[in-house]
Amino acid sequence: MENEAKATDVDVKGQIERARVQKELAPLVEVWNRYLELKQSIIDMKPFLEDSDPTLREMFETEHASLCTELDTLIISTFPTVLLPPSSTASLPAVMSLNAGVGGLESSLCTEDLARMYLRFATNRGWKVEEISRVEGTGGKGGGGIRELTVKFEPPQYAEEGTEVYGALQWEKGVHRIQRVPANETQGRIHTSTVAVIVLPMYPDTAEAPLVDPKDVRIDVMRARGAGGQHVNRTESAVRLTHMPTGITVSMQDSRSQHQNRAWAWEILRARLSEKKHNEEVEARRASRRDQVKGADRSDKIRTYNFNQDRLTDHRFGITVTGLQRVLDGEGLEDVISMMKKDVDERRLEALLEGEEDFDY
Known part of the structure; x- marks a missing residue:
């Protein structure tokens, strides 16, 4: 039997x-x-x-x-x-974080503009959007832009299998440079601001990559703090997870519920650990290739948005498009992503035809 x-x-x-x-x-x-x-x-x-x-x-x-x-x-x-073999991560949900860089208030306003672009892009594709955390700019809600924003994107409930979410956003990670004349600039000088964008695939709990041994994670709970460092509530709702083997730390305090903050912190920690493992595998494959593939994750200033010239230039792929407002409205971003995907697919096919191992991003 x-x-x-x-x-x-x-x-x-x-x-x-x-x-x-x-x-x-x-x-x-x-x-x-x-x-x-x-x-x-x-x-x-x-x-x-x-x-x-x-x-x-x-x-x-x-x-x-x-x-x-x-x-x-x-x-x-x-x-x-x-x-081409399908990407192992393309159809996964994604979590995106936008962080204002150099440029002060103008950088926060630029972060808000890019956030709006991605949200409109997601809406056009019918994705489900869930805001995880937000830090308003120094001017407060509605006037000072956004200092930090973390959002989760998922495919529609009845989407076809293989619908890309992370696959569509993965090339957005990196430092985005925005060049324009700020609204409060009286002498017409062009300012340069930067926004750092992080995109992580959200692996399901059953996948092998995100399995984290709880014994390797230190959990700290504390009272949430405001922008000035002051405590903003009386309960210990904020959660910080520290993965001891790697030193990766995730803090979450946006929700008044410790349970919700803890759940989000664990999900993001799993995503970051999975991404770390994936990047290590990718780097190992890259090292064995004769030509380094364009679009390395850690490229500085991967893209420039020049308002004065009404153009977007992606420095990794050599792509330049005009009609910047259409891109910021989300519609033009679809074209940019399609061009990048075409470039990557051509390089993947070239590698396969030359007998080299396929690379998966």
Whole structure:
């Protein structure tokens, strides 16, 4: 009986694995079948291109050109996409933190503008958005911008499997530079401000990466403090987690509930530890590659928003787009992300064709 149970268990696992592989290969099979259909249709149509009737010949030539165009697109654009292995983190939820850098009040206002851009981008995609924490700028709510903001993005409740969230935002991490004339600048001088953006994938509790041994974590509870350091409530609702092996610390105090702060702190700690492990694996693979891939996570000033020239330039990918307000409204950001993804996919495909190990970001 025991042997039968083991055999059944192995068979079930085998079926699950086969189903997973079939599902993973389904897009490639679909594209391949379409490729064969197009190729055969083009071959079958050749005799009709010499039809004696000019009207019919013109109709067949138009159809032939359309089929050839679709075939070219399939070979140049679609095939490379389906040949690439799916990213292991692309469809995960993401937590994003924006932190005002140099530039004082103007930096806080820029942080608010970027936060609005990402929130609108998320809304356009139908994502679920949950604010985790916020620190208002020195001018107070509504006038001083935002010093710090942490937000969680998740796919819609009934989203298709594989819907990208972290995959769409992962290239936003880094230092963003904003160049513009502040509203209160009387002499028209251009100021440069920076905003640091952090994006982490949110692994499910069942994944192997975020499993944290509670014995490795020191938990401190305290009363929440305001911007000036004063205590803002009488209960010990603030929570700080310290992962002793790595020294990673997460503090959370936005909620009046210690339970809520503790839950968020654990979730972010798991995400940061998972990201640390993932980055170490990525760096190890990068070290073995002849060419360093553009878009390193720790790049300084990954992107510049120049209001005077109405342009956005991403320095990692060599991308420049005009129409800055459209980007800040979230719609233009979609184009920027698509261009970056195309660049990365081309490099991944090039690496695979050269026999190098695929890299996953």
